[in-house]
Amino acid sequence: MVKKLIPPQATIRRLSIYLRYLNGLDVDGVKVISSHDLARRLALNPAQVRKDLAYFGEFGKRGVGYSVKKLRDHIVKILGLQKMRKVAIIGAGGRLGTALALYTGFERRNFKVCALFDKDPAIIGNEVEGIGNILSIETLPQMVKEKGIEILILTIPAAAVKEVYDLVMLSGVKAVLNFAPFKMLSTEDVDVHNVDLTTELESLSYRLSLRESGIAPLEQPLSPEAE
Amino acid sequence: MVKKLIPPQATIRRLSIYLRYLNGLDVDGVKVISSHDLARRLALNPAQVRKDLAYFGEFGKRGVGYSVKKLRDHIVKILGLQKMRKVAIIGAGGRLGTALALYTGFERRNFKVCALFDKDPAIIGNEVEGIGNILSIETLPQMVKEKGIEILILTIPAAAVKEVYDLVMLSGVKAVLNFAPFKMLSTEDVDVHNVDLTTELESLSYRLSLRESGIAPLEQPLSPEAE
DNA sequence: TTAACAATGAGCATTATATCACAAAGTTTT
DNA sequence: AAAACTTTGTGATATAATGCTCATTGTTAA
Known part of the structure; x- marks a missing residue:
């Protein structure tokens, strides 16, 4: 080379x-x-x-x-996967948050979910097996520093993004994986990656429509990012 | 034009x-x-x-x-979103399957989850509010025809893909959104779209590594598929 | 009604990504 | 040990995606 x-x-x-x-x-x-x-x-x-x-x-x-x-x-x-990466989930009370928190596949690939956050006082303090208590998002910056959290997974409703945006971007975290249906932009300090499940379905819908109108059946393999 | x-x-x-x-x-x-x-x-x-x-x-x-x-x-x-698209979830017993089944955002965008499948006899028959009973995957082809299901969402473990692969591809469904960490290939008849949550995290990890080694901080926006 | 301004649509340039094709290197067969 | 085969790594080429520029069209203000 x-x-x-x-x-x-x-x-x-x-x-x-x-x-x-x-x-x-x-x-x-x-x-x-x-x-x-x-x-x-x-x-x-x-x-x-x-x-x-x-x-x-x-x-x-x-x-x-x-x-x-x-x-x-x-x-x-x-890919930098030799060392364990510490991850936290915001929106731990939601269904997707819960699903990801308990998904064992991440750990197998060296990502450790080591903190869960939510804003709902009703569930803050609840214990999640293997991870710990659900924490208030107010404590985010402190916990990021204390626990050395590098990546944040956002599984919050679109409407909640505005509320937590500053908190997340200033928390000291280096990367964000955003599942909220609201595009967050990267900054100098924070690398944001947006994943939108609806977009995935809508791409499929487009391709179904193409076929229905008989114009072009599966003319090309699906895009990389989606595989 | x-x-x-x-x-x-x-x-x-x-x-x-x-x-x-x-x-x-x-x-x-x-x-x-x-x-x-x-x-x-x-x-x-x-x-x-x-x-x-x-x-x-x-x-x-x-x-x-x-x-x-x-x-x-x-x-x-x-995007072909005027008409409601009927969707079913396979692996409804899993956490991700449950999360997606109950996610209300899809319906707002005109995707209707109208059937849930699983292979675990222990949960087949359980009712899920707003959707119906969990069905055996054996009945998939029949239900696809009966209910006019167009899109299948797979939220099953990687190991289970081989088991259900033929069933899915021959079920008559037109598109598949696969969350299993096992790449499924499209065919003439079935348009498969793979979404891998681990890949998303690993891309972030790579970028974190780049920064750590001081080579290149955020030199380019993230890829389309992921935004 | 004319001049100044705003924003699209489209051709062209540039950049990025993917594929081809082949020399170089390694293996197996005779 | 030579010939036939396999598979990599890479320069050259093709394709695709993005970004620039500007003529055209429409709006607003004087």
């Missing part, structure tokens, strides 16, 4: 997908995989797989492919 | 975002909005907003901007 280019965001998302698939292969005892096989399973172009990886180094062996274990470890390092 | 181009997938996702913002404006009594203001609020380029809309027609008025109500109605039509 000669020149260092900055990888597209889409590449990062695919790395995460590769990682998950590699974990599965490893469990199944597969030792080596080629870009071709990887690409086929994930409906991608083999060259794209290789290029995605080549942004970060030369991990493969010509004539052979990629060592599943080694590649997995490299991707873990690239 | 002269030539008809097919709009990028990213455009469709943005239309959904525009739509939500326009709804908010309408509630606030705003009558007209310019591409400039729309873009500023959503951290986009004004030209991009105009281009997104221009794929579908000329909705604006020069010197004025876009009528909030009219533009909203146009986008509703473009």
